[in-house]
Amino acid sequence: MWPIGHRGLITKSNPASLFSVSDNPMKQSIAPRTPNRWLHRFAFFTSCITFPLIFVGGLVKSHEAGLSVPDWPTTYGYNMFTFPFHMMVGNIFYEHGHRYYASIVGFCILILAIWIWRKESRKWVQKLGWIVLVAVSVQGILGGVTVKMLLPWYVSTAHASLAQITFCLTVALSMVTSKWWNDDVTKTTNKTSDRLQTLTALTVGAIFIQLLLGAVMRHLNAGLAIPTWPLANGNIFPDFTSVGVALNFAHRTWAFVVAMLIFTTAYFAIKASKEHPSFKKPAIAGMLLVVMQITLGAVTILTEKEPNWTSLHVVGGAAVLASQFVLAVRVRHLTKRTAEAKEIVRGTKKVRQTSTNGVRSVPISENS
Numbered sequence: 078m079w080p081i082g083h084r085g086l087i088t089k090s091n092p093a094s095l096f097s098v099s100d101n102p103m104k105q106s107i108a109p110r111t112p113n114r115w116l117h118r119f120a121f122f123t124s125c126i127t128f129p130l131i132f133v134g135g136l137v138k139s140h141e142a143g144l145s146v147p148d149w150p151t152t153y154g155y156n157m158f159t160f161p162f163h164m165m166v167g168n169i170f171y172e173h174g175h176r177y178y179a180s181i182v183g184f185c186i187l188i189l190a191i192w193i194w195r196k197e198s199r200k201w202v203q204k205l206g207w208i209v210l211v212a213v214s215v216q217g218i219l220g221g222v223t224v225k226m227l228l229p230w231y232v233s234t235a236h237a238s239l240a241q242i243t244f245c246l247t248v249a250l251s252m253v254t255s256k257w258w259n260d261d262v263t264k265t266t267n268k269t270s271d272r273l274q275t276l277t278a279l280t281v282g283a284i285f286i287q288l289l290l291g292a293v294m295r296h297l298n299a300g301l302a303i304p305t306w307p308l309a310n311g312n313i314f315p316d317f318t319s320v321g322v323a324l325n326f327a328h329r330t331w332a333f334v335v336a337m338l339i340f341t342t343a344y345f346a347i348k349a350s351k352e353h354p355s356f357k358k359p360a361i362a363g364m365l366l367v368v369m370q371i372t373l374g375a376v377t378i379l380t381e382k383e384p385n386w387t388s389l390h391v392v393g394g395a396a397v398l399a400s401q402f403v404l405a406v407r408v409r410h411l412t413k414r415t416a417e418a419k420e421i422v423r424g425t426k427k428v429r430q431t432s433t434n435g436v437r438s439v440p441i442s443e444n445s
């Protein structure tokens with residue numbers, strides 16, 4: 078039996094008690110963080126403008142415009158920023174427009190990383206800012222390399238996948254700089270939070286696999302390898318005559334695994350939302366978005382990959398991922414696994430607490 082401050086008892090028979098990091102006496106030495114409102118607003122703005130970039134990038138592939146500007150980092154020999162607007166016609170509009178828009182996003186991420194470095198006291202947040210800057214820079218280089226190498230599927234797939242990761246990282250920056258994010262939170266631990274910790278990790282992982290399957294399929298031009306929907310030429314199972322058919326079938330089938338995981342996670346997240354109201358919105362958003370995404374997948378096939386619908390399906394994937402990523406981060410921030418909480422209370426595990434001077438480890442002993 079372990080006393081946990083004023084919050085009650087954790088017993089072997091009652092693991093559903095509350096665990097509170099803030100009950101530790103070490104807490105007194107931790108100054109509360111004052112969130113920088115403008116920094117958070119800018120981080121939020123940056124994640125908002127990164128989201129449509131995935132649609133804009135999707136349009137390039139959907140219009141097969143990737144090689145309409147054959148050079149990089151120049152544009153038909155011009156510095157890309159001095160390329161005449163009147164020459165941005167046809168597919169050049171999509172390809173060069175994508176480069177422009179990506180430069181704006183990259184510039185905002187650069188400002189954000191510097192701003193965080195200057196104003197943010199938490200070292201791990203500073204690191205996260207630099208990681209996002211590295212991610213967006215690698216993303217730009219991959220974009221250039223894929224053009225230079227004439228769009229090999231593996232480089233284009235890496236470019237498409239890193240886009241999703243970079244977007245999620247900007248969302249993370251927006252979350253950790255917010256007023257909502259309090260480093261000195263009371264973490265709860267019970268069976269539902271245990272389940273949610275596992276489920277959110279599985280869901281984010283499953284969505285990422287789905288995005289990878291979608292990207293490989295798309296860049297191998299196998300989007301219409303099974304040209305009908307919902308059945309494959311009247312059958313549940315297609316004739317597996319090519320890798321494209323297998324990928325296409327895997328992407329369709331995995332969508333239902335993703336949907337089931339999202340709905341199951343949402344069930345437990347909504348159950349836990351009495352204690353943690355912030356779980357509710359991403360859980361509901363996830364359910365709506367995955368239904369919309371499956372519908373958009375069907376529309377992509379039924380319209381034979383009409384560019385706007387197809388690109389909406391691409392950016393829809395980012396929305397599904399982001400909703401579950403936000404939920405996963407919130408769950409990790411506000412709950413702790415029962416086993417981990419017990420270990421901390423026993424003093425066999427160190428817990429990391431964040432102070433305005435950076436991160437440090439504070440052992441919590443049985444007596445605390």
Ligand code: HEM
Pocket residue numbers: 139237238284287288291292293294295296298299300301306328329331332333335336367370371372373374375377378382387390391392393394395397
């Ligand atoms: C959880 C649900 C789904 C997610 C998250 C998802 C996500 C994605 C993403 C991100 C891409 C583009 C990858 C890239 O280029 O970066 C993609 C491609 C594609 N998806 Fe899905 N998808 C889902 C369900 C479906 C379903 C149910 C279908 C079919 C009914 C479908 C059909 C397609 C097709 C045909 C493409 C390729 C488009 C092309 O070749 O241009 N998707 N998907």
